[in-house]
Amino acid sequence: MNQRNATLDDANRRLQDRLMHVSRLAAVGEMAAGVAHELNQPLAAVANYAQACERLLGLPDPDLEEIRDALRQITAQAVRAGDIISRLRGLTRPRDSLGELTDVNALIRELADLIESDARVHESTCRFELTEGLNPLTLDRAQIQQVVFALVRNALEALDECPLGVPREVVIATTRAADGDVLIEVRDSGPGISPDIAQRLFDPFCTTKAAGTGLGLASSRTIARSYGGTLEHRPNLPSGACFVLRLPSPARR
Numbered sequence: 720m721n722q723r724n725a726t727l728d729d730a731n732r733r734l735q736d737r738l739m740h741v742s743r744l745a746a747v748g749e750m751a752a753g754v755a756h757e758l759n760q761p762l763a764a765v766a767n768y769a770q771a772c773e774r775l776l777g778l779p780d781p782d783l784e785e786i787r788d789a790l791r792q793i794t795a796q797a798v799r800a801g802d803i804i805s806r807l808r809g810l811t812r813p814r815d816s817l818g819e820l821t822d823v824n825a826l827i828r829e830l831a832d833l834i835e836s837d838a839r840v841h842e843s844t845c846r847f848e849l850t851e852g853l854n855p856l857t858l859d860r861a862q863i864q865q866v867v868f869a870l871v872r873n874a875l876e877a878l879d880e881c882p883l884g885v886p887r888e889v890v891i892a893t894t895r896a897a898d899g900d901v902l903i904e905v906r907d908s909g910p911g912i913s914p915d916i917a918q919r920l921f922d923p924f925c926t927t928k929a930a931g932t933g934l935g936l937a938s939s940r941t942i943a944r945s946y947g948g949t950l951e952h953r954p955n956l957p958s959g960a961c962f963v964l965r966l967p968s969p970a971r972r
């Protein structure tokens with residue numbers, strides 16, 4: 720009987736390995752299709768603008784201002800393609816350094832000026848609710864700041880959708896979970912996650928924005944997981960979205 724169970728366990732494990740392999744391949748395929756699609760746009764634009772420059776330069780009296788405009792577009796599109804590639808790298812190579820012992824509240828306070836000025840641009844207010852007495856964590860601080868900033872950016876971009884007169888607020892809060900983990904929450908009073916994409920929110924290239932890459936949440940989740948943590952979403956009450964980054968306490972890592 721025991722031998723039969725062991726054989727079944729073996730078979731199950733092999734099946735699981737095969738399924739994992741297939742799902743990884745499917746993920747790679749999906750990813751490659753997404754990258755191809757995303758890069759195609761800026762590359763096609765670069766080719767078009769370059770052709771336009773060549774045509775303009777062939778005219779007897781070329782309009783230099785028009786050519787300069789086309790060259791600026793080429794630069795902008797090349798920068799966009801580069802940005803997509805560098806953010807993709809964040810998905811596969813999440814950690815450069817081992818990190819240092821960090822006070823999460825201090826890391827957020829360092830960002831406060833930047834967040835406040837960004838909030839002003841989006842005609843929104845931001846509030847910090849930082850709980851003292853959090854466990855210090857070994858982190859790459861720039862990387863966690865990048866995640867917080869990506870979440871705040873999303874919140875402010877969502878608040879842009881609010882009709883005038885509706886309060887536009889982002890709250891950045893830290894708390895200590897019962898098991899000692901550190902929670903960083905970013906809540907907004909915007910329209911909340913569109914039901915169309917709720918299931919795919921963390922998938923690379925999932926975006927509802929004309930100029931979005933859809934890599935912000937995907938790379939933020941990769942970073943969270945590289946610390947043994949999580950990044951989840953829940954609706955905020957009475958309206959809006961709330962993203963929770965959970966970073967495990969040293970005792971649990």
Ligand SMILES: Nc1ncnc2c1ncn2[C@@H]1O[C@H](COP(=O)(O)OP(=O)(O)OP(=O)(O)O)[C@@H](O)[C@H]1O
Pocket residue numbers: 869873874877907909910911912913916920925926927928930931932933934935936937959960
């Ligand atoms: N706070 C939020 N409120 C409402 N929708 C949100 C919020 N945060 C994210 N989303 C939705 O999730 C999608 C994916 O977000 P993500 O940050 O991954 O990409 P993006 O913001 O579209 O692009 P990028 O981060 O490159 O600018 C967004 O396009 C938006 O539809």
Ligand SMILES: [Mg+2]
Pocket residue numbers: 869872873931935936
């Ligand atoms: Mg984003």
